[in-house]
Amino acid sequence: MNIDVLTLFPAMFAGPLDESIIKRARKNGLLELKVHDLRDWTHDRHRTVDDRPFGGGPGMLMKPEPIFEAVEALRREKTKVVLLSPGGRKFSQPIARELAAERDLLLVTGHYEGFDERIRLGLADDELSIGDYVLTNGALPAMVVIDAVTRLLPGVLGDDKSSSDESFSHGLLEYPQYTRPAEFRGMKAPEVLVSGNHAQIEKWRREHARLRTKERRPDLLK
Secondary structure (H helix, E strand, O other): EEEEEEEHHHHHOOOOOOHHHHHHHHHHHOHHHHHHHEHHHOOOOOOOOOOOHHHHHHOOOOOOOHHHHHHHHHOOOOOOEEHHHHEEEEEOOHHHHHOOOOOOEEEEOOOOOEEOHHHHOOOOOOEEEEEOOOOOOOOHHHHHHHHHHHHOOOOOOOOOHOOOOOOOOOOOOOOOOOOOOOOOEEEEOOOOHHHHHHHHHHHHHHHHEEEEEEHOOOHHHH
């Protein structure tokens, strides 16, 4: 998969995307990731990317000219252009799976008071938010999307079953898990999990995944 990121803060991506699973995916050629500075597509000496909104109001808006030029320069034949902003649909595991099926993604990160509406109308294939809160800019949401999508790519986790049996994969939270020792400070792992009876273990896991979801995230059961 190819992922391009368009941002005002490319230095923010150094570190988080150079470690762990994403680092291995890049090293193994499963992910081609490039981060681009939006200011490279400006043409004035101040490298201006924002301006005051028509009609007045606080803050500044991201101008259409540099973003249009950047997207048109970076977009491949089948690139999906995704804006990161609070007004987008809420990012979820099913959406991560949608994006993981794409070949080329271009993530455009917001800043200031957001985007000139013509950027949404003229460029965006999708618009995503990672939650109902406001961040300083879209760099962190872009990293979240990259992480969630990358781990779903074939071969990234080593065992592709790892991503199919975890929280949200089946619309439920993951069941409780235990490891050795079987007893720790008076707390014991459920006997069924150490019994070796795989049918009973699977039944226990299904039941407790649903129970945990009902207790903590009943909205998922709707």
